[in-house]
Amino acid sequence: MASGAQDYHVRGHVEPETLHRSVLYAIERKRTELISVDLHTSQVRAQENARLERALLPLPLLDENPGVDIVTQYRPSRENALLGGDF
Structure with a gap:
């Protein structure tokens, strides 16, 4: 058990x-492990997508000027996206 065994059965008993x-417990443990790996992969992919989308956002061309207001608007291509539409 100390080496990582999940269950112990005596042969013949x-x-x-x-x-x-x-x-059944072994099957559930494996399913939980696979779901955990999938969740981690999805989280890493979402973080990378967000990083890439932020890098594509336009930089303001004008420095802050008290007489000029800069307003931008865009429509993302999918729900909760940071970027992906027309500016």
């Missing part, structure tokens, strides 16, 4: 219910 439960 395994009850069907115990074996069944161990198999």
